[in-house]
Amino acid sequence: MATIPENLYRTQERIAAACAKAGRSAQSVTLLVVSKTFPPADVRAAHAAGARRFGENYVQEALDKIAALADLRDGVEWHLIGPLQSNKTKPVAEQFDWVHSVDRLKIAQRLSEQRPPELPPLNVCLQVNISGEASKSGLAPGEVAALAQQVAALPRLKLRGLMAVPEPAANDEDQRIPHRALAALQAQINAEQGLTLDTLSIGMSADLEAAIAEGSTMVRVGSAIFGSRSKT
Numbered sequence: 001m002a003t004i005p006e007n008l009y010r011t012q013e014r015i016a017a018a019c020a021k022a023g024r025s026a027q028s029v030t031l032l033v034v035s036k037t038f039p040p041a042d043v044r045a046a047h048a049a050g051a052r053r054f055g056e057n058y059v060q061e062a063l064d065k066i067a068a069l070a071d072l073r074d075g076v077e078w079h080l081i082g083p084l085q086s087n088k089t090k091p092v093a094e095q096f097d098w099v100h101s102v103d104r105l106k107i108a109q110r111l112s113e114q115r116p117p118e119l120p121p122l123n124v125c126l127q128v129n130i131s132g133e134a135s136k137s138g139l140a141p142g143e144v145a146a147l148a149q150q151v152a153a154l155p156r157l158k159l160r161g162l163m164a165v166p167e168p169a170a171n172d173e174d175q176r177i178p179h180r181a182l183a184a185l186q187a188q189i190n191a192e193q194g195l196t197l198d199t200l201s202i203g204m205s206a207d208l209e210a211a212i213a214e215g216s217t218m219v220r221v222g223s224a225i226f227g228s229r230s231k232t
């Protein structure tokens with residue numbers, strides 16, 4: 001089995017190749033290393049190999065990991081990419097740098113109120129159910145513009161863009177369709193609402209090439225770096 005540094009390197013190579021194919025600079029895509037279910041030691045191994053941005057799904061697991069890795073905190077960003085309930089917003093506002101999974105105003109208001117004044121505004125993305133799956137969290141595409149306007153007005157948040165977890169498709173061409181739809185939605189919101197959203201959080205281990213081809217600026221990659229998760 002390949003080591004974490006080898007997998008990290010290969011992932012960076014995949015990103016660079018996908019950028020080259022799309023005529024984009026490799027710097028235009030940020031790698032978010034998704035460490036959910038993996039122990040602090042694995043995060044340390046990725047950090048030693050150069051990773052600086054980590055994504056977590058479960059608030060309590062993330063808080064424990066952030067505490068265990070407190071010595072690495074400077075220069076590291078922690079991103080929440082999983083669902084957030086309103087009774088858990090306070091530690092998230094206090095300890096994270098980004099939240100990708102905002103899908104209602106109440107959560108955004110609480111995060112803004114609870115963001116400590118000495119920290120920079122919390123970066124947030126709105127999660128969109130771009131494939132329209134009944135089981136998935138996220139806003140319907142038609143709901144995004146109105147919430148974007150409200151979230152952009154909150155003082156302690158910085159609305160950065162849109163996030164999605166598209167349904168897996170049978171081939172790369174079909175996989176690009178939901179990514180393209182999310183990119184178009186973001187462009188439309190910027191044009192119509194005078195916003196400057198700069199982050200498209202799409203692309204995971206299996207579909208990062210399709211996402212980059214359609215304009216992803218941040219790919220969230222877990223299993224390609226740490227191996228498969230036994231259970232989640």
Ligand SMILES: *Cc1c(COP(=O)(O)O)cnc(C)c1O
Nearest residue numbers: 034081204205220221222223224
């Ligand atoms: C787990 C997860 C990822 C990473 O998925 P991999 O397939 O392991 O790369 C990305 N985004 C979200 C929202 C996730 O829950």
